[in-house]
Amino acid sequence: MSSRFRASLLVLGAGALALAACDREEHHSRAKPIGETVPAGMSPSTIFPGSSSQPPLDPRAELYDTNANAISRGQQLYNWMNCVGCHSHGGGGMGPALMDDQWRYGSRIDQVAATIAEGRPNGMPAWRGKLTEAQIWDLAAYVSSLSGLPSKDAVSSRAESMSAGTPQTLTPHPDTTNSDAAKQ
Amino acid sequence: MRRVSSVVASIGLLCVASAALLSCNKNPEPPSPQPQTYAPISAGAHAVPPAAAAPAEDGNWTMPGKNYASTRFSGLNQVTPANVRNLALSFTFSTATTKGFEAPPLVVNGTMYIITPFPNILYALDLTRPGAPAKWTFKPNPAAASQGVACCDVVNRGAVYDDGKIFFNTLDGQTFAVDANSGQKVWSTQLGDIQKGETITMAPLVAEGKVLVGNSGGEMGVRGWVAALDEGSGKLVWKAYSTGPDMDVLIGPDFHPFYSMDRGADLGVKSWPPDAWKIGGGNVWGWISYDPELHMIYHGTGNPGPWNPDQRPGENKWTTGVFARDVDTGKARWFYQASPHDLFDHDNVNELILADIPWGNGRRPVLLHPGRNGYFYVFDRRTGQVLSATPYGYINSSKGVDLRTGRLVPAEDKMPKAGRVTRDICPASPGAKDWNPSAFSPVTGLVYIPHINLCQDEGNMEANYISGTPYLGADVKMYAGPGGNRGVFTAWDPVNRRKVWEIKEDLPLWSPALATAGGLVFYGTMDGWFKAIDARTGKLLWQFKAGSGIIGQPISYRGPDGRQYIAVVAGVGGWAGAIVVADMDRRDPTGALGFANAVKDLPMKTTAGGMLYVFTLPR
Numbered sequence: 102m103s104s105r106f107r108a109s110l111l112v113l114g115a116g117a118l119a120l121a122a123c124d125r126e127e128h129h130s131r132a133k134p135i136g137e138t139v140p141a142g143m144s145p146s147t148i149f150p151g152s153s154s155q156p157p158l159d160p161r162a163e164l165y166d167t168n169a170n171a172i173s174r175g176q177q178l179y180n181w182m183n184c185v186g187c188h189s190h191g192g193g194g195m196g197p198a199l200m201d202d203q204w205r206y207g208s209r210i211d212q213v214a215a216t217i218a219e220g221r222p223n224g225m226p227a228w229r230g231k232l233t234e235a236q237i238w239d240l241a242a243y244v245s246s247l248s249g250l251p252s253k254d255a256v257s258s259r260a261e262s263m264s265a266g267t268p269q270t271l272t273p274h275p276d277t278t279n280s281d282a283a284k285q
Numbered sequence: 286m287r288r289v290s291s292v293v294a295s296i297g298l299l300c301v302a303s304a305a306l307l308s309c310n311k312n313p314e315p316p317s318p319q320p321q322t323y324a325p326i327s328a329g330a331h332a333v334p335p336a337a338a339a340p341a342e343d344g345n346w347t348m349p350g351k352n353y354a355s356t357r358f359s360g361l362n363q364v365t366p367a368n369v370r371n372l373a374l375s376f377t378f379s380t381a382t383t384k385g386f387e388a389p390p391l392v393v394n395g396t397m398y399i400i401t402p403f404p405n406i407l408y409a410l411d412l413t414r415p416g417a418p419a420k421w422t423f424k425p426n427p428a429a430a431s432q433g434v435a436c437c438d439v440v441n442r443g444a445v446y447d448d449g450k451i452f453f454n455t456l457d458g459q460t461f462a463v464d465a466n467s468g469q470k471v472w473s474t475q476l477g478d479i480q481k482g483e484t485i486t487m488a489p490l491v492a493e494g495k496v497l498v499g500n501s502g503g504e505m506g507v508r509g510w511v512a513a514l515d516e517g518s519g520k521l522v523w524k525a526y527s528t529g530p531d532m533d534v535l536i537g538p539d540f541h542p543f544y545s546m547d548r549g550a551d552l553g554v555k556s557w558p559p560d561a562w563k564i565g566g567g568n569v570w571g572w573i574s575y576d577p578e579l580h581m582i583y584h585g586t587g588n589p590g591p592w593n594p595d596q597r598p599g600e601n602k603w604t605t606g607v608f609a610r611d612v613d614t615g616k617a618r619w620f621y622q623a624s625p626h627d628l629f630d631h632d633n634v635n636e637l638i639l640a641d642i643p644w645g646n647g648r649r650p651v652l653l654h655p656g657r658n659g660y661f662y663v664f665d666r667r668t669g670q671v672l673s674a675t676p677y678g679y680i681n682s683s684k685g686v687d688l689r690t691g692r693l694v695p696a697e698d699k700m701p702k703a704g705r706v707t708r709d710i711c712p713a714s715p716g717a718k719d720w721n722p723s724a725f726s727p728v729t730g731l732v733y734i735p736h737i738n739l740c741q742d743e744g745n746m747e748a749n750y751i752s753g754t755p756y757l758g759a760d761v762k763m764y765a766g767p768g769g770n771r772g773v774f775t776a777w778d779p780v781n782r783r784k785v786w787e788i789k790e791d792l793p794l795w796s797p798a799l800a801t802a803g804g805l806v807f808y809g810t811m812d813g814w815f816k817a818i819d820a821r822t823g824k825l826l827w828q829f830k831a832g833s834g835i836i837g838q839p840i841s842y843r844g845p846d847g848r849q850y851i852a853v854v855a856g857v858g859g860w861a862g863a864i865v866v867a868d869m870d871r872r873d874p875t876g877a878l879g880f881a882n883a884v885k886d887l888p889m890k891t892t893a894g895g896m897l898y899v900f901t902l903p904r
Contacts, residue, residue: 180746181749182749182751182754183748183749183751183754183755183756183757185755185760186504186754186755186756186757187433187754187755189869189873189875189876189877189878189881190873190875190876191870191872191873192869192870192871192872192873192874192875192876192877192881193867193868193869193870193873193876193877194863194867194869194876194877194878194881195433195434195435195436195437195755195867196433197867197868198867198868198869198870198873198876200870200872200873201868201870203868222429222430223429223430223432223433224429224430224431224432224433224434225433226433226753226754
């Protein structure tokens with residue numbers, strides 16, 4: 102490896118680091134109080150007859166989306182509340198996969214929060230009243246992070262507990278569909 | 286000398302047959318796994334089913350096990366190793382479902398009945414008319430939310446026919462009786478509660494005027510039970526729990542377990558931490574057999590909950606064992622615990638085949654049981670004594686079964702402990718064999734075991750009990766066991782306790798087996814090959830590629846035209862096929878409770894879809 106190449110790698114690395122640092126969460130310790138409700142009415146649909154666009158994103162979304170603190174708290178809740186039993190670490194099983202790019206009930210974080218709060222008819226339980234609103238948003242932040250959308254800087258580099266799986270930072274993206282995945 | 290020459294002759298015949306096969310078969314064949322032969326079949330007396338539990342062949346197939354002895358053996362013999370290469374498709378039928386299809390078709394006097402996975406549709410097909418058109422369709426409309434609390438795909442393992450009615454269970458915990466002629470509901474009884482995570486996936490058994498049903502939910506902290514409903518009215522006759530006080534388990538003065546480990550008052554309470562038995566599993570989701578002479582039913586019990594064993598110190602009675610119960614009262618007669626304080630989700634619900642085996646100068650009534658923990662058990666079915674427990678797959682998680690105490694001897698180094706990941710546990714959680722039952726041929730005396738060869742890594746953590754959600758506390762990743770083949774089809778001699786031949790399959794074997802008097806055995810693979818095997822030699826004689834992977838029970842019946850038919854429903858799924866039918870993401874090795882990692886290639890090899898295939902010989 103030539104030294105110039107190495108140097109440019111270094112620069113690249115520093116740049117990425119700087120970039121990531123900008124992206125990193127803001128801890129809203131003095132944020133203005135927010136209404137303690139999950140957007141119950143947030144529709145899982147994307148078709149709104151008679152109007153041209155979706156309702157605006159819930160203003161709380163920015164406090165949770167790609168926020169490392171929220172993702173970390175959400176990951177803990179994900180295990181504690183047994184989400185992991187159905188959705189595994191994002192791959193699915195009893196419940197649908199969460200790490201892929203298919204969203205039955207909407208990919209926006211406020212739609213994910215609404216799905217957690219209200220449940221869905223094919224077996225998703227309704228958690229409203231069982232978790233606080235902030236916990237539901239934390240969970241939504243973690244679930245959104247499983248899809249690989251946020252920066253890897255925001256997600257945890259280790260599992261919350263003993264795991265036979267791989268840390269989220271090492272998840273290969275995107276899913277490979279060729280036959281080499283068949284190799285054990 | 287004569288024997289030698291006959292061997293030579295039969296080898297000659299075999300060559301001719303295989304040469305014929307090669308020249309006649311138009312289907313492109315993938316490289317077929319060759320059987321490995323271990324020992325010749327003993328010429329002496331072999332195991333046979335008791336006549337009272339396995340009546341003479343009538344051409345029908347009225348219950349999943351074929352008979353109370355659960356032989357899955359058809360007495361029809363038109364299709365033989367010599368002519369099976371001509372076996373051809375007769376008709377098909379789409380089930381309009383895309384979930385795992387584990388159930389067998391039933392055939393009763395010219396009508397075929399098919400029960401689908403959720404939404405549990407019951408079809409009746411008229412076999413007397415060309416193409417077997419539908420006579421009627423019955424839709425029980427089970428609750429959609431039940432799909433979210435079924436651990437391992439939304440399967441149904443079969444219906445049963447008796448006395449003019451078809452009986453089956455729905456995923457949301459109901460038992461239905463439907464008039465076999467009209468397709469009208471006769472009665473339905475709600476037994477399970479999906480709010481607790483309780484579902485029903487098993488096939489009922491009808492005996493002595495009672496419909497016997499058990500629940501599922503061992504991954505959701507559901508307390509297991511088996512219940513008897515009155516065949517005519519659907520009213521509850523008795524219900525026996527797998528955990529809790531003796532009163533609830535129907536343990537009384539008639540209960541005489543063979544081993545001291547299973548004796549004592551209220552062990553279903555005392556072998557658990559306080560109140561843990563209330564959410565302790567032991568579900569009866571597998572198979573029930575019946576001995577009409579002893580008047581006893583036999584059923585297994587599932588894994589204890591949660592999977593994390595640290596949370597339930599004790600032997601966790603009466604999970605992972607076998608119960609013998611009086612059919613009229615449900616009262617327990619004996620019990621044997623295969624895995625006291627189960628460490629690996631080794632449910633003990635696999636089939637219990639009734640057989641009478643040579644013993645001394647006479648015969649001994651036994652149960653043949655290829656257990657999930659990897660041992661082929663032979664029980665005296667009168668007492669529950671273990672006569673033998675022989676490994677039929679690769680095991681390193683235990684060191685054997687002590688026949689004096691009946692105890693499984695665990696391997697210390699494979700015991701999962703909190704705070705570490707235990708690696709290379711064999712067999713994995715689905716065991717050396719899961720739900721898919723073996724066939725037992727009285728012609729060869731062999732048990733044909735479709736099974737798996739998987740190992741796993743497991744990390745445990747504290748599980749919280751929240752009703753209606755999973756109660757596991759284990760993070761699992763499975764992969765192929767020694768040899769790399771994930772499936773095995775083994776012909777087992779239960780008298781001499783040894784493998785006679787085996788066929789290694791690349792993918793896990795998740796379909797049950799069928800044996801026929803013509804000298805054939807049938808099974809399907811998860812990539813959709815339906816195979817006919819020579820019952821004596823293990824040689825692959827014929828195969829057909831179905832549209833989806835096969836995990837369904839093949840059957841054989843005599844059609845209204847007098848010909849022998851072979852039927853199977855394809856439709857990949859189940860725990861092993863969840864990665865396909867639930868459209869899972871293959872990057873997570875822990876998906877589907879860790880099974881996903883072992884079958885990452887399956888989505889490239891098959892797609893979902895239920896379809897009945899029926900074969901017969903050309904006229």
